Amino acid sequence: MVIPFVRPACSLLEVREVGKRYDGRTVLDGVTFALQRGEIVSLVGPSGCGKSTLLRAIAGLDGDFSGEIWLDGVPQRGSSARIGVIFQEPRLLPWLTVADNVAFSAGPRRGSDPRVDELLGEVGLADARQALPKQLSGGMAQRVALARGLFPKPDLLLLDEPFSAVDAMTRTRLQDLLLSLTLAHGTAALLVTHDLDEALYLSDRVLLLAPSGRAGAGRLVRDIAIATPRPRSRRDESLAGLHTELFDGLNGIGALQS
Ligand SMILES: Nc1ncnc2c1ncn2[C@@H]1O[C@H](COP(=O)(O)OP(=O)(O)OP(=O)(O)O)[C@@H](O)[C@H]1O
Ligand SMILES: [Mg+2]
Numbered sequence: 051m052v053i054p055f056v057r058p059a060c061s062l063l064e065v066r067e068v069g070k071r072y073d074g075r076t077v078l079d080g081v082t083f084a085l086q087r088g089e090i091v092s093l094v095g096p097s098g099c100g101k102s103t104l105l106r107a108i109a110g111l112d113g114d115f116s117g118e119i120w121l122d123g124v125p126q127r128g129s130s131a132r133i134g135v136i137f138q139e140p141r142l143l144p145w146l147t148v149a150d151n152v153a154f155s156a157g158p159r160r161g162s163d164p165r166v167d168e169l170l171g172e173v174g175l176a177d178a179r180q181a182l183p184k185q186l187s188g189g190m191a192q193r194v195a196l197a198r199g200l201f202p203k204p205d206l207l208l209l210d211e212p213f214s215a216v217d218a219m220t221r222t223r224l225q226d227l228l229l230s231l232t233l234a235h236g237t238a239a240l241l242v243t244h245d246l247d248e249a250l251y252l253s254d255r256v257l258l259l260a261p262s263g264r265a266g267a268g269r270l271v272r273d274i275a276i277a278t279p280r281p282r283s284r285r286d287e288s289l290a291g292l293h294t295e296l297f298d299g300l301n302g303i304g305a306l307q308s
Contacts, residue, residue: 060123062087062205062238063108068117070103070268077103078115079268083257087205090232090239092249095259096300100268101242104259105208108240109135122205131155134199134237138211140191142183142198149179152197169197172231189220193227200235207232207239214244222284225252229280246296250289251282258299272299 061084070078077100085091093101106112108119110129119126121133142151149161152169160166161179170176173193183191192212199207209228213221225248232239243249249256258272274296278288 060120061085062089062122063240064118064120065104065108066118066120068104068107068115068119070100070107070115076267078107081117081259081268081270083270083273085206085238085240088232088236088238089254090229090241090252092241092243092253092256093259094243094246094249094256094296094300096261097244099259099261101259102210105135105210105240105242109133109208111135131202132205134202134204134207136195136199136207136209136212138214140183140188140195142191142194144183146182147179148175148181148183148186148194151183151194152201154198155202165201166197169200172234173197173227189216189224192216192224196227196231200231200237203235204237207237209239209241211242211244213248221248228252246293246300247284250276250292250296251284256296258296272296
């Protein structure tokens with residue numbers, strides 16, 4: 051009898067005991083967590099605690115770390131089309147049209163790909179395909195960056211403070227857009243943010259990272275699940291309670307720092 055090979059179910063992303071030192075100083079220490087398909091997880095912590103460093107390691111932009119990072123059961127080294135990265139600033143190429151920027155991972159001047167128009171429609175920029183980045187507002191440019199991040203059909207989006215440079219109203223709209231896009235595409239997201247309300251509104255879980263340069267540096271100190279069903283109200287009382295818990299967690303860390 052032939053027994054079929056059944057691949058064991060695994061998490062989309064597994065970060066195992068990841069450590070990082072800069073100039074002899076520990077920035078990340080034994081960071082371990084898993085992220086499931088379609089899950090939205092926020093990473094919060096004081097400035098300089100290693101959030102961007104961790105994202106760069108997961109994105110494959112920095113291979114100089116200890117521990118292991120696995121994507122869908124395979125060790126992850128180097129950048130991968132399965133992981134999209136979105137930074138604080140849109141980082142669009144100024145000489146390319148919006149459409150060519152969205153399709154850039156397929157090669158230069160690939161803006162005629164039909165997926166470009168689908169994605170631009172989803173982010174509300176169907177009419178801007180021929181525009182140049184200098185003609186866009188900050189919020190529009192970040193929507194182009196979201197479309198570009200989704201163009202290669204990634205399983206995971208890594209977002210490093212993606213909405214911190216826009217005004218409050220644009221920010222809430224971009225948060226809702228991120229939710230609808232990740233849901234529509236089944237994409238998981240790991241989001242770095244300093245905004246606790248944003249983390250609680252968007253996430254299935256919030257991870258709290260302790261600061262570098264002290265005892266306990268660079269370790270995950272909280273992993274808080276948010277069970278509040280979606281669509282969520284930004285004024286939901288259960289989120290307010292979790293806000294206090296997270297704020298106290300961050301303040302506790304702040305007290306450790308002083
Ligand atoms: N290339 C580098 N060389 C030396 N030290 C670095 C380098 N990059 C980052 N660091 C240090 O590593 C620590 C973590 O930096 P990182 O940028 O990951 O912090 P962060 O949590 O993203 O901070 P912020 O919230 O301000 O963006 C900081 O103390 C920073 O000074
Ligand atoms: Mg950072």
